[in-house]
Amino acid sequence: MSIFDLTIAEAGKKLAAKEISAVELTSAYNDAVTALNPRLNAYITVTPELALTQAKAADARIAAGQAGPLTGIPLAMKDLFCTEGVRTTAASKILEPFIPPYESTVSAQLLAAGAVILGKANLDEFAMGSSNITSGYGPVENPWKRNGSDAKLVPGGSSGGSAAAVSARLALGATGTDTGGSIRQPAAFTGLAGIKPTYGRCSRYGIVAFASSLDQAEPMARNVEDCAILLNAMAGFDTKDSTSAERAVPDFTKALTKGVKGLRIGIPAEYRLEGTNPEILALWDKGIEWLKAQGAEIVEISLPHTKYGLAVYYIVAPAEASSNLARYDGVRFGARVDGVDLIDMYERTRAAGFGTEVKRRIMIGTYVLSHGYYDAYYLKAQKVRNLILRDFTNAFDKVDAILTPTAPSAAFGLGEKMDDPVTMYLNDVFTVPASLAGVPAMSVPAGLNAEGLPLGLQVIGKHFDEETVFAVSAAIERAAGFSALPDVRAK
Amino acid sequence: MSLDAATVRRIAKLARIRVDDAEVETLRTELNAILGYVEQLGEVDVEGVEPLSGGAQMALRQRADVVTDGEIAEKILANAPDRNENFFAVPKVVE
Structure with a gap:
C-alpha cells in the first residue's frame, strides 16, 4: 500500500x-x-x-x-x-x-x-x-x-x-x-x-x-x-x-454511522429535466434503491420553481459580483495600469486585470442594478429566490433530506460547451437551487459512466442539518462502494 | 429587451471597464444571450412575495460601536501600487 x-x-x-x-x-x-x-x-x-x-x-x-x-x-x-x-x-x-x-x-x-x-x-x-x-x-x-x-x-x-x-x-x-x-x-x-x-x-x-x-x-x-x-x-x-x-x-x-432507517428521502420530480443523460437518471434510480434497501422511505416531492434557479442565479450573483469587484480599482492593492487621469486609470486597470467571463458578469450585474432595470431584474429575481426557498421549506415539512443528481453530465472536454455562456451555465442547474436557498448539500461519488468517468449524487438537507446530509451521504457511499481511481495520480 | 451598442458602452462606463470598439459587438451578443435566458422569470407570479436578499436565515447581528483594531497603516498600505508616505497615491484629480 x-x-x-x-x-x-x-x-x-x-x-x-x-x-x-x-x-x-x-x-x-x-x-x-x-x-x-x-x-x-x-x-x-x-x-x-x-x-x-x-x-x-x-x-x-x-x-x-x-x-x-x-x-x-x-x-x-x-x-x-x-x-x-x-x-x-x-x-x-x-x-x-x-x-x-x-x-x-x-x-x-x-x-x-x-x-x-x-x-x-x-x-x-x-x-x-x-x-x-x-x-x-x-x-x-x-x-x-x-x-x-x-x-x-x-x-x-x-x-x-x-x-x-x-x-x-x-x-x-x-x-x-x-x-x-x-x-x-x-x-x-x-x-x-x-x-x-x-x-x-x-x-x-x-x-x-x-x-x-x-x-x-x-x-x-x-x-x-x-x-x-x-x-x-x-x-x-x-x-x-x-x-x-x-x-x-x-x-x-x-x-x-447514524444510518437512514426511518428517514424520509424526497425525490423532486422537477429534477428529471428533459434531455438529461439517461446514465445520470439510471444512477439516480440506483441511489433511490440503495437508500430504500437501508430502510429509508422514498417520498415523491415537488420543487416547482427549480427551473427558474439558474435565471435567478445569473441575476443575483452578477449583481453582487459587480458590487464586490468594484474594489479592484488599482489604488489600494492589486495591479494598476496607468492612464491619463483617474477614471482612465480605473478603466484601463480593470480592462487589463479582469478576464472575459468576469467582465461579462460585472457588466450584467451593473445593468440589472442600474436605474430603470433594478425592479424588472434584480428585485424580481430576489422574489423568485424567495419562492425557491419556499419550495425547500415546504418540501422539508414532508422529508428529512432530498436526493438528486449533482450535475447533468460527466466531465466534458476542454473546449466543449464553450460556444456561449448560457450553455456553460447549465452545468449548475442541479446545484444552484440549494445555494439560493442557503441549505446544505453534498455530492457523493456514486458510479462511473460508460466511458469510465465518475458521476455524483447530491444530498440536500435542512438549514443547519448537515448531520442528516452526512448520514444519507455515508449510506450512499457504503452502498456505491466507489473505489475507482483516476489515470493521472501520485502512486 | 435587447441591448444596443450604445447601452453596452454605457454599462461599460458605469462598470469602469474600458471596452474597445471591436469588443462591443461580441459583448452585446453575449449579454443579450444572458438577458434573453433570464427573461423567463417574467412568467413567474410574484404577487405578494417579499424579496429574499440573503442566504442567512436570521437578522443581521449588530456589534458594539467600539474600535476593535487600528494602528496597522503599514499592513494596509503594503499592497498599494503607489503610495506617498501613509497615503495611497493616484493620478492628479484636481488641477
Whole structure:
C-alpha cells in the first residue's frame, strides 16, 4: 500500500500512532506536487518549504500528545482564501501581486488544527465558472480520462484545482468555496465527496468575495468521513462575518454511522429535466434503491420553481459580483495600469486585470442594478429566490433530506460547451437551487459512466442539518462502494 | 429587451471597464444571450412575495460601536501600487 492510498482519517491514525511522521507525509506530497503539477496545473502557487515547517511543528505537537485529527495532514487551499504572507490571486491577473496581510478565518482554523498547507489551488477567475477555464493562470486538467482516450477533460469549477489536486493525490483534502455549485460539480467530475454547508456555517472572513449572499467555504475530500473531519475544523461562529451563524458546531463524524432507517428521502420530480443523460437518471434510480434497501422511505416531492434557479442565479450573483469587484480599482492593492487621469486609470486597470467571463458578469450585474432595470431584474429575481426557498421549506415539512443528481453530465472536454455562456451555465442547474436557498448539500461519488468517468449524487438537507446530509451521504457511499481511481495520480 | 451598442458602452462606463470598439459587438451578443435566458422569470407570479436578499436565515447581528483594531497603516498600505508616505497615491484629480 502506498502512502497516497491513505485517507485523512487513516493518515491521522498512523500519525498519532507514530507509524509515519508528518514530515514524511508532507515530503511525499511535496514530491507528488513537483512531479504532477506542471501537467495538471492544480496549484497556482506551491509552498513546499512552508509546508515542511508546518509539518515539523505538527510532529512536535504529536510528540507532545496535543494532536487533533488534522494535525500533520497536507491540504490544498483554494486560492480564494487569503493566506497571510502567501500570494492570493483568486486566479485573477488583477490580484497577481497581492500578498494578504491577514489570514482568512477558515484557513486560520485549519492551521490552528495543525493542518499542513501545500499550496494555493487553481480556480475559475474569482470563482466565476464551471470548468476552471476562466483562470488567469491557465486551465486545470482533470486527472480522469475517458476509456481509451487521452483527451484533456475539465475538472469542473470553480474549485477545479482543489478537485484535481485531491483526486490526483496532490493533497489529502482541500478547501473550496461554493456559490452556485462550485464544489459539488467539480467533486462529481473527479470522483470526490464535497459538502456545501448551510449558509452561515463557515465564516466568509478573508475569502475573496464573489456573491456574498451565496458564497460558502467548504471541504472536498476522497470520502464522506474526511469531509466531516475537515468541516469540524472549518465551521464555527466568527464575529468578523456579519452573516456567520452563532450556533454550536456538532461533531459531524458522529453522524456518519447514524444510518437512514426511518428517514424520509424526497425525490423532486422537477429534477428529471428533459434531455438529461439517461446514465445520470439510471444512477439516480440506483441511489433511490440503495437508500430504500437501508430502510429509508422514498417520498415523491415537488420543487416547482427549480427551473427558474439558474435565471435567478445569473441575476443575483452578477449583481453582487459587480458590487464586490468594484474594489479592484488599482489604488489600494492589486495591479494598476496607468492612464491619463483617474477614471482612465480605473478603466484601463480593470480592462487589463479582469478576464472575459468576469467582465461579462460585472457588466450584467451593473445593468440589472442600474436605474430603470433594478425592479424588472434584480428585485424580481430576489422574489423568485424567495419562492425557491419556499419550495425547500415546504418540501422539508414532508422529508428529512432530498436526493438528486449533482450535475447533468460527466466531465466534458476542454473546449466543449464553450460556444456561449448560457450553455456553460447549465452545468449548475442541479446545484444552484440549494445555494439560493442557503441549505446544505453534498455530492457523493456514486458510479462511473460508460466511458469510465465518475458521476455524483447530491444530498440536500435542512438549514443547519448537515448531520442528516452526512448520514444519507455515508449510506450512499457504503452502498456505491466507489473505489475507482483516476489515470493521472501520485502512486 | 435587447441591448444596443450604445447601452453596452454605457454599462461599460458605469462598470469602469474600458471596452474597445471591436469588443462591443461580441459583448452585446453575449449579454443579450444572458438577458434573453433570464427573461423567463417574467412568467413567474410574484404577487405578494417579499424579496429574499440573503442566504442567512436570521437578522443581521449588530456589534458594539467600539474600535476593535487600528494602528496597522503599514499592513494596509503594503499592497498599494503607489503610495506617498501613509497615503495611497493616484493620478492628479484636481488641477
